[in-house]
Amino acid sequence: MTNLLNDTPGTADTHAVAAPTKPVAVRARGLVKSYGTGPAAVQALDGADLDIHTGTFTAIMGPSGSGKSTLMHALAGLDVLDAGQVLIGDTDLTDLGERQRTLLRRDRFGFVFQSFNLLPALTAQENITLPLDLAGRRPDPEWMARLVDTLGLGQRLQHRPSELSGGQQQRVAVARALVTRPEIVFADEPTGNLDTRHGQALLRFLRDACDDLGQTIVMVTHDPLAAAHADRVVLLTDGRVIEEIADPTASAIADRMLQLDTEADDRPHTAASSTDTLQEG
Amino acid sequence: MLRLVLKQTMAHRGRLLLTFAAITLGVTFVVGTLVLTDTSRKVFDDQFRDASTEVDIVIRDAVAFDAAMGVEVERDPLDPQLAARTATLPGIDQAIPVVKGTGLLISDDKAIVPAGPSMLSSWTGVDGFTLREGHAPGGADQVVIDAATATAHDITLGDTVRVQADREADLRVVGLVGFGESDGLPDTTVALTSLRTAQRLLRLGDGISQIDVIAADGTATSSVAEDLRADLGADVDVAASQDTAAASAAAAKSQLGFITGALLALAGAALVIGAFLIANTFSVLVTQRTRELAVMRAAGATGRQVMTSILGEATVLGIAGAIAGTGTGLLAATGLRSLLDAAGATVPDGPTVLSARTLIVALAVGIGVTLIAAFGAARRAARISPVMAMREGALGTTGGRGRLRSGVGVAFTAAGVAALSVGGATESMPALGAGTAALVAGMVALAPMVAPAVVNLIGRGMIALTGRSVPAGLAREAARRAPRRTGATVMALALSLALVVFVSVVGASVRAALQSGFDEAITAELVVESARGEMLGGLEPTTLKKVEDLDEVGTVSPLRFGHWKDSGATRALTAFDPTTIDDVTDVDMVEGNLTDLRDGVVITERQAAERGLNVGDTLAMTFARTGTLKVPVVGLIDDDDARALSTDYLVSLASYRDWFTERVDATLLVRPSSGTSVHDAQVALEDALEGMPTVEVRDQASAAEARTASLDGILTMITAVLMLTVLIAMLGITNTLALSIIERTRELGLLRAVGMTRRQLRTMIRTESLLIAVAGLLVGTTIGVATSALFVRAIAQGGDLHLRVPTTGLALVAAVGLVVGVVGGLAPARRAARLEVLTAIRE
Known part of the structure; x- marks a missing residue:
């Protein structure tokens, strides 16, 4: 899996800087979401704002319970918000009904989850083409071939998930996420169940997809090593975006995360963080 | 452990709901059947026990067997002198001559047709019927009927009802009787008249049906019966009334036996199918709980304990299903009764009987079926290893028994198909039955x-x-x-x-x-037959006479049916009139012919083959009236044509009169007289038989x-x-x-x-x-x-x-x-x- 998506060889270390001129793929404003009621209620999102630019690779990070998964689910139309706006192009996701959101996910988004990405009954190939099949469309054979080739799945297409290794399974999941040429790929801890070697390979592939194909990627992770592959890291605390790190390195992320964890421990839960610095781009 | 089991069961109650429903349905069916038949049995028992409270001994004509196919045989009348003679014997307080028979009640020109018998009997005052109103029938024009019928049909004292037996008469209702506690007998109309009137209506001359004997105080019934037997000889049957009541009840109940058997077989099918559902549920539950069970194992539970806990859940579920099923079964009994009623199989209704046996069976069935069905899953659960607690995915893989299972399945299926082929080729029912069972077992395994x-x-x-x-x-x-x-x-x-x-x-x-x-076999254009089931005894006695008298009728040929015993087994035969049978049927005879038949029996080709009989051989037939006779085989008839005449054995009406006391025509095969259209003849018949609501005139x-x-x-x-x-x-x-x-x-x-x-x-x-x-x-x-x-x-x-x-x-x-x-x-x-x-x- 060292060879990549097209003839232009990319390397894992070359991080393209997210140009501020790139158009916004997702614009999120004032996202609020709480779970449960009464004293047990959890404020998962508390006025989060975020822009995702086309062709960038964004990592969402934050301490446990900071709302990072909820944020991603909200952006991907998997969750319904209490308040706020999520604009995908001109479409406000929060206006859409259940069915429209489903179709949006099917046609314009791709998903990679931490585990259980594949249907055990389907072969690797059937799993890859699932969103297209659901839409009643045929895969573009060239695109399919290129994905399969790049991800090194050529020999595995007729295998069922139970016959694939963890790394292979995640690669199939990535192929599925890309097969529709989605506007955005959402990845939720995609390397969480992989060992370091396989995890790094997968991340390099996502990086290349972004660089070579201009694929917009949003990834939730708690791993600084993983986040270091992104163009920028968005840090969440208590349901708000408090900081962004452009061109992050693993050590910088790790330091900042450690800091945030310490602050979170010291800070009383009710106090709104005054240190919030919202940076754009 | 029990607490854990109960907790687990409650925790999964949502998932067990349909399983519970399946067990409940199966148990409902079983309980419904048992309650229904127990209730009916109780009705029969009560009826015959009550009926003989005062009577100690019953003297009747001796017969070779009491009942066949749930119907008591008719007996020849007794010499009336016998009653007088019996009364003079020592140890006898009273010897009351009794006449019993069938008499349809007609009120306001409308016949009262009960689901059961229309009883006509002479008044004795000691046979369990007690006056509720009015007085006993005295004069020749008086009748007492049961209060239940009177209420149901708005008959009051002083009304006139017609009683239709061999003769018919208009009688004044002078009394209403109850029977023990109840207002009458279930599904029965009762008409009680004076002895003379009953004899006249039933054309018995001065003959009597039986003598009810009451022993003198202080004498033992058994010794009096002994004395009577010695004195009266073998031509009469002397029996303790308890025994005759028990025999009557047994005869009545024997029909219930078939119904119980059939219903329980169906209940069994429901349970087997329910067992699949139960097995599935437990299999899924075990799969879903693999992790949890593995943790239990890791925490020190033995495989046996895991298995016990699963079977414990099954037991709890089985008990719950059995209890619920018993409740719904009580309701289902009513439903089954109406279903049977609609199917033409009436069973008497009474106070609901829920016996301890029913409760035990319900519990045993509920628990048993659930345990058996859950056993496979429980065994699988016991084999879950503690390591599986740690393993992600790969849950619920089944294996191990697969090969054994398919081997067994293939073996059973093959055996089933083989047995079915053999059974099909040799037309052997047992082989087919076994083959079907094996095939089903094989298919289930496969x-x-x-x-x-x-x-x-x-x-x-x-x-x-x-x-x-x-x-x-x-x-x-x-x-x-x-x-x-x-x-x-x-x-x-x-x-x-x-x-x-x-x-x-x-x-x-x-x-x-x-x-x-x-x-193919019946050429008669018109058929007169009873609208009621065959068991309830054919046509009114005067039907044949009325039909014969019609100008529109050319030929009328009656058929009668009777039961006989064939070394223990009960068989049916058909009696016909040899002089007219050729006009109304066209049957293929293999040997001999029907018109020449006087003594002897014509049997089907199949029976001849099975018994190894030929024309000229004799067949041992036991009749209630005569005992066992060696009847010569005089002809062989085609199987299918015999079926048109309902049985495999044909005898002449003359023989029938010798061998049977019954005088009831079952069917009249009628051809119109020459020049009369079938339609005109049918209209004429219907007009002539109008007063007989149980008689139907049908075209071919x-x-x-x-x-x-x-x-x-x-x-x-x-x-x-x-x-x-x-x-x-x-x-x-x-x-x-x-x-x-x-x-x-x-x-x-x-x-x-x-x-x-x-x-x-x-x-x-x-x-x-x-x-x-x-x-x-x-x-x-x-x-x-x-x-x-x-x-x-x-x-x-x-x-x-x-x-x-x-x-x-x-x-x-x-x-x-x-x-x-x-x-x-x-x-x-x-x-x-x-x-x-x-x-x-x-x-």
Whole structure:
């Protein structure tokens, strides 16, 4: 899996800087979401704002319970918000009904989850083409071939998930996420169940997809090593975006995360963080 | 441990709901049957016990057997002098002459036709009937009837009712009687008159039916009976009235025995099909709880303890189902009674009897079936290793017994097919029965292999028809993925539908055989017969005379039926009039002919072959009136033609009069006189017989139809009951899908996340349900048609084959199967579609 998506060889270390001129793929404003009621209620999102630019690779990070998964689910139309706006192009996701959101996910988004990405009954190939099949469309054979080739799945297409290794399974999941040429790929801890070697390979592939194909990627992770592959890291605390790190390195992320964890421990839960610095781009 | 088991059961109560329903339904059926028949038995017991409270001994004409097919035989009248003589013997307080017979009550020109007998008897004052109003019948024009009939038909003291026996008379109601505590006898009308009047109505001259003896105070009944026997000789039967009551009750109850047997067999089918559902549920529960059970094991529970806990849950469930089933069974008894009633099999109603035996059976059945069904899953649970607590995924892999299972399945199936082939070729019923049982067992064992293959094929066909669709493809995959579960679900439906198909094909074929035999052999244009069941004894005594007197009637030929004993077994015979039989029938004789028959018996070719008899040999026949006679075989008749005359044994009316006391014509075969149209003759007959509501005049075609009326009623009832098993099978589909949805939550969540719409998800689940149902339909219809065809061949015994595969019946079965598929999937599909995507992914 060292060879990549097209003839232009990319390397894992070359991080393209997210140009501020790139158009916004997702614009999120004032996202609020709480779970449960009464004293047990959890404020998962508390006025989060975020822009995702086309062709960038964004990592969402934050301490446990900071709302990072909820944020991603909200952006991907998997969750319904209490308040706020999520604009995908001109479409406000929060206006859409259940069915429209489903179709949006099917046609314009791709998903990679931490585990259980594949249907055990389907072969690797059937799993890859699932969103297209659901839409009643045929895969573009060239695109399919290129994905399969790049991800090194050529020999595995007729295998069922139970016959694939963890790394292979995640690669199939990535192929599925890309097969529709989605506007955005959402990845939720995609390397969480992989060992370091396989995890790094997968991340390099996502990086290349972004660089070579201009694929917009949003990834939730708690791993600084993983986040270091992104163009920028968005840090969440208590349901708000408090900081962004452009061109992050693993050590910088790790330091900042450690800091945030310490602050979170010291800070009383009710106090709104005054240190919030919202940076754009 | 018990607390843990109870907790577990309660925790899974949602998932166990349908299983509980299946157990409850099965138990309901069993309890319903037992309550129904116990209640009816009790009615008979009470009736005959009450009837003899004061009478110690009953003297009747001696007979070789008391009853056949649930009907007490008629006895010859006794010499009236015998009563007077008996009264003078020592130790006798009273010897009361009694006349008993049948007399239809007619009030306001409307005949009162009870579901049971129309009883006509002389008044004794000691036989259990007690006056509620008025006085005992004295004069020749007086009658006492039972209070229940009087209330039901608005008859009061002073009214006139007509009593129709061999003669008929208008009598004034001078009293109303009850019977013990009740107002009458169940399903019976009672008319009590003076001895003379009863003798006149029944044309007995001064003959009497029996003598009711009351022993003098202080004498032992048994010794008095001994003395009487010694004194009166062997021509009369001296019996303690308790014994005669018991015998009467036993005769009445013997019919209940058939009904109990049939209903319990159907209940058994329901339980077997329910067992599939139970087995599936426990298998899924164990799979879902693999982790949890592994943790238990890791925490130190032994495999045996794990197994015990699962079986404990099954026991709790079985007990709950048994209790609920007992409750609903009490209600179901009423439903079954109406169902039987509609089918023409009336059973008497009384205060509901819930015996301890019923409760024990309910518990045993509920627990037993559940335990047996859950055993496989429990054993699998015991084999879960503690390591599985740590392992992600790969849950619920089944293995190990697969090879053994398929080996057993193949062996059974092969044995079944072999036995069926042999049975089919030799027309041997036992071989067919054993073959069917083996085939079913084999198919059940093979179900995990066969059913997914069938589902796959159907799925392919469906996809070919409707075009490629992901939901359909996924549904097919899902059904294939859990082969055991799918197999059990498919087989449950297949078996229940196979039963329906079987009943339908055998029924239609027997029907065709009966009708075609009648069409071919009976040439009479008109048939006069009783509108009531054959058991309740044919035509009114005056019918033949009235028909003979009509100018429009050219020939009338009566048929009578009788029972005889064939070294223990009860058989039926038909008596006919040799002088007229050729005018009204056209039968093929293999040897001899019917017109020459005087003494002797004509038997069917088949009976001759089976018994190794030929013309000139003798057949030992035991008649109640005469004892065993050596009757010469004088002719052989074609099997199918004999069937048109209802039995395999034909005798002349003259012989019948010698051998039977009964004088009831069952059927009159009538040809119009020359120059009279069939229609005119029918109108004339109907006019002449107008006052006899139990007599029907039918043309040849509708008489042929009527031949199968009781069969139709029974078939309809059986089919209705079998629908219950289909319902359980449908619950099985719903249950399997509901459980599999729980199991596949994450998978469904993933599908929804990557873009499957709710509608597509619903379609997927519904398709899965439909696939299972269609597979069950195919397998069930195949088994049903194949086995029933072989059975019909065996029934035909080399005679004309009347195999009928009723298209309407099969279409109905197919429709039912599809409905089951559609309806069975509704609830799970709705439930699946309601899953929140996020919750499902996160699970």
